[in-house]
């Protein structure tokens with residue numbers, strides 16, 4: 076084996092220009108492979124970060140239970156008029172009992188207990204409908220990274236403070252430190268100070284949202300205990316589909332994976348990944364065809380030498396190993412050079428941190444270059460590519476080969 | 480003297496039907512250990528064909544072939560490869576050496592290919608053989624830079640590397656000038672004399688043939704003299 080490798084290496088170094096060209100060609104294929112991996116991966120990451128990054132991966136929403144109908148079912152249409160009640164919202168009780176169980180699940184990185192509802196923000200004569208999010212102080216950035224979006228003030232929610240979006244602030248001419256009134260759909264209102272203004276970059280949250288502390292939300296919605304929603308963040312957002320049923324089984328609560336709402340997004344990402352696979356497969360195929368034809372040619376050129384080796388007592392197996400080793404070396408070198416070049420070029424692109432809102436640039440993720448895979452697949456492909464030339468060389472009749 | 484090899488009723492045909500050429504037509508030949516023999520005959524008489532069969536590089540169409548008591552007629556490729564490596568050395572007229580390797584690497588090939596690597600022992604033997612062939616200064620030369628005569632002497636050294644019983648040389652001097660040819664033949668004579676290696680050398684050259692103790696003439700696919 077070692078000796079076959081020596082001969083293979085010598086053959087490659089003997090025709091340096093040809094080998095260099097071949098390795099260069101393979102490296103280009105590898106480069107494309109890596110670039111595609113980083114681009115498709117980065118693009119997916121980018122889209123996920125922009126759309127799904129700030130959402131909860133698993134949500135447990137209190138189920139609103141309709142009051143039972145007291146009229147007997149007669150098969151006729153019943154016209155129902157329901158009176159608004161103060162206890163408008165369904166709640167999740169005894170969260171202390173199951174939250175530790177959820178937090179202990181592998182892959183769960185954080186959770187946020189919330190009281191959500193709707194209400195009106197009033198300043199002077201201006202009134203704006205908003206959705207109210209009551210968050211636990213200290214947990215403001217568990218789901219959406221509020222802290223990173225705050226442009227003025229702070230993300231920390233203190234009692235008596237409210238966080239509003241930039242658009243809302245502009246529309247209502249609000250500024251830090253001002254006092255506003257927030258009235259909930261339950262009819263309760265509170266005077267709150269603007270402690271922070273954020274800009275998420277998307278319309279809804281910037282225009283129609285107000286964040287308050289959980290304690291404030293309890294007052295606003297008259298909920299002395301319980302919460303209306305628990306949002307859970309995972310290390311791997313694709314684990315949501317397997318974890319949601321586990322949480323359902325563990326707690327008996329209706330835990331929903333984000334994918335239930337985002338099927339279209341996932342389909343689009345999958346289609347994109349598949350396009351990436353096809354392009355990468357073509358890059359590999361080009362490498363295989365290139366290596367196979369180059370080795371067929373060089374083997375053809377070296378037929379007399381192969382005949383001489385056979386006459387000197389080299390077996391068919393030895394001849395095969397010599398040629399397959401050449402393929403493997405070309406694949407490995409091309410893989411290494413291509414990966415190094417790929418890494419070098421990707422370094423020039425903006426880092427992953429710039430995928431965040433408000434940033435621009437090609438979303439290429441250098442960490443998703445799949446370098447090891449590229450080198451490994453290329454070497455494997457080059458070995459496969461060398462099998463055909465190796466077989467034909469091994470089958471050569473030494474007499475006709477020498478006679479050429 | 481003992482019998483080294485024997486072929487009986489050796490027939491070799493190429494092609495089939497209309498295009499069939501019968502090159503060997505029931506040829507018989509035996510050689511003793513230690514012989515230095517010339518194989519003579521006009522071009523196309525089947526000298527190379529006979530040498531390739533004796534060298535186990537080709538199966539005869541029919542007939543038997545034994546060497547060192549081993550029946551090689553029907554042996555498989557693997558067995559023949561090993562037999563060839565251990566017992567037979569070759570010197571060809573053209574395309575003799577591996578051009579991308581040094582003289583020493585070429586000489587060591589038959590041992591290295593068997594042992595899986597170039598051992599120090601093999602290198603020492605290779606070097607000794609090259610010195611013996613008067614190539615002490617050319618040991619690490621790329622063979623592409625050697626003259627024709629030097630190349631053939633490297634080839635002789637390589638043929639002797641595994642101490643084979645038989646060396647087959649197909650017109651080894653056909654491409655050389657007089658002086659180089661004489662030098663190669665002198666070395667072959669010396670090895671034959673000192674080590675008892677059997678040589679069978681095909682040639683059209685009567686002067687070369689005269690240097691050998693036995694002359695085997697082929698014609699019409701048979702040994703005629």
Ligand SMILES: Nc1ncnc2c1ncn2[C@@H]1O[C@H](COP(=O)(O)OP(=O)(O)O)[C@@H](O)[C@H]1O
Pocket residue numbers: 493494500502520521522523524525526527528529
């Ligand atoms: N592979 C082959 N296919 C067909 N004919 C062949 C082949 N090898 C040799 N011959 C024919 O066999 C005859 C003998 O060839 P060869 O043994 O090379 O003779 P020599 O070496 O004495 O010149 C020639 O007529 C040649 O054309």
Ligand SMILES: [Mg+2]
Pocket residue numbers: 526527528649
């Ligand atoms: Mg001939």
